[in-house]
Amino acid sequence: MGQVFNFSAGPAVLPKDVLQQVKEELLDWRGTGKSVMEMSHRSPEFTEIAEQAEADLREILAIPKQYRVLFLPGGATAQFAMVPMNLCPNRQQAAYVNTGLWSKKAIAEAKLFTDVAVVASSEADNFTTIPPMANWEVPGEAAYLHYTANETIGGVEFHYVPDVGAVPLVSDMSSTLLSRPVDIERFGIIYASAQKNLGPSGVTVVIVREDLIDEAAPGTPSMFSYRKHADAHSCLNTPPTFNWYVAGLVFAWIKAHGGLANMAMVNKKKADKLYAAIDDSEFYHNPVDPDCRSWMNIPFRLNDPELESVFLRQAAEQGLTDLKGHRSVGGIRVSCYNAMPETGIDVLVEFMCEFAAQHG
Ligand SMILES: *Cc1c(COP(=O)(O)O)cnc(C)c1O
Numbered sequence: 001m002g003q004v005f006n007f008s009a010g011p012a013v014l015p016k017d018v019l020q021q022v023k024e025e026l027l028d029w030r031g032t033g034k035s036v037m038e039m040s041h042r043s044p045e046f047t048e049i050a051e052q053a054e055a056d057l058r059e060i061l062a063i064p065k066q067y068r069v070l071f072l073p074g075g076a077t078a079q080f081a082m083v084p085m086n087l088c089p090n091r092q093q094a095a096y097v098n099t100g101l102w103s104k105k106a107i108a109e110a111k112l113f114t115d116v117a118v119v120a121s122s123e124a125d126n127f128t129t130i131p132p133m134a135n136w137e138v139p140g141e142a143a144y145l146h147y148t149a150n151e152t153i154g155g156v157e158f159h160y161v162p163d164v165g166a167v168p169l170v171s172d173m174s175s176t177l178l179s180r181p182v183d184i185e186r187f188g189i190i191y192a193s194a195q196k197n198l199g200p201s202g203v204t205v206v207i208v209r210e211d212l213i214d215e216a217a218p219g220t221p222s223m224f225s226y227r228k229h230a231d232a233h234s235c236l237n238t239p240p241t242f243n244w245y246v247a248g249l250v251f252a253w254i255k256a257h258g259g260l261a262n263m264a265m266v267n268k269k270k271a272d273k274l275y276a277a278i279d280d281s282e283f284y285h286n287p288v289d290p291d292c293r294s295w296m297n298i299p300f301r302l303n304d305p306e307l308e309s310v311f312l313r314q315a316a317e318q319g320l321t322d323l324k325g326h327r328s329v330g331g332i333r334v335s336c337y338n339a340m341p342e343t344g345i346d347v348l349v350e351f352m353c354e355f356a357a358q359h360g
Contacts, residue, residue: 005344008322009152009297009335010175011195016339018249036245041238049241050234053248060254063184063207070206070226071234071244076102076174076193078224079204080109083170083189086226087143088114089217095119095142095167100127100151101328106172110146113217117142127154129289133162144168144188150176150294152196153326155286155333157294161186168212175296177205178254178338180264188212197296197337199247202240254338263338270336270345271295277349283356299325299333307359308332314355320348 006013029036032045039046054069063069072078088094091114096107098121110116119138120131138145145164150157152175161183162169168188177192184190189208195201208226216225222236229236254263275293278284278300286293286300302308308331315323325331336345 002319004319004321005340005347006321007334007336007340007344007348009196009326009333010193011201012197012335012337013339014199014246015250015253018246018253018339021249022246037242039241041235041241046241046245049245049248053244053251056248056251056255057205060178060251060259061182061184061207066210067184068208068210068213068230070208070229071239071247072204072206072229073202073240074223075201075204076172076191077105077109079172079191079206080106081113082206082224082226083144083146083191084110084113085220085224086214086216087168087170087189087212089215091115091217092143093117093139093141095138095145095164097121097131097136097145097147097162098123099130099148099156100154101326102151102153102172102174103148106146106148114143119145122156126287127151127156128287130156130158130292136162136164138164138167140165140167142167144170146170146172149173150296152297152335153299153329153333155288155294155297155299156292157296159292168209175335175337176294178250178260178263179267179296181260194243194247196335199250200243202243203247205247266342267295267336267338270340270342271298273342273345273349274298274334274336277352281352281356283360284352296337297333297335299329299331301331304359305331310359311355315348315351318347318351320351 027035057069084094093115094110095117098118107116120136122129122131145167149171169186170189171187173190173192175196178197191206192198193204213226213230215227222228278286283303284300302311312324323332325333
């Protein structure tokens, strides 16, 4: 096969340079005669890898000292439970904003552990927008407010940080963390599973403000306790060492490529090109409110949905793969994380124009 552009929503494309480095170091990490896969998580070699990954992440995101960075298993899905288990030990009320399918999953999971108030929802608008913040009714005594910064399935993204006063802000940033700079200090907790924009699946980054790391609810298993993971420096048990290592290489790659300011510039450019191609055509459409269209996951439909399977097949034949929308919504979805080069979008746009000309 010639050049392939993989638009998968996750596990997603990784920077070629990172894969190349993994290949070169796979059998012998820096003269140790061992693969990273074969190293004890308590060895000096792995400790160096782990600490470097954290240091690079702290540098690119400018994470202040009062935040801990945890590298945990269980995906963002485990965080759906860990957040209420740790922040609502006495089942204090937690506030949630519902902007799509990932928000709904977080809400359903939180309800297992605490009292949930859904303070705003765009479900009646079929999740094509973000409810205006002026209408959110966040109880002052809420333990936290949770929102999904980027809805990976619906393609709806917050382009601002909600202002909720003293209530700690918790955000699922799985498909947007590292796509642009973030003001960490506005948040209590940010979490992201790696397989969208950070690395391979299997490791989840949790950035948590020190004062929120407290005793979890009674009966909480050790593996769900922020306190225990933080005290053990994310080595409470055997962590996903290889995934942590590859994520570290991705952080170093971002650092070497102009940091998050440059990622943001390129990501916006890619998204602008693709939205323009959709909006300028009579053939494709995207239903999302222009104010909250995602830079990372761009869903669209063909005006004639019957043609979508032909579109997907012909695109794949040209090396444009994994464009099928999520099974719950159908259509087409283009994921353009950091590792997707701008040329990938150019080639896709060219294909879209040709396809429209042929079938329009
Ligand atoms: C992918 C994704 C998840 C689920 O992540 P897992 O690692 O599969 O648990 C949760 N939230 C968002 C926004 C996602 O994109």
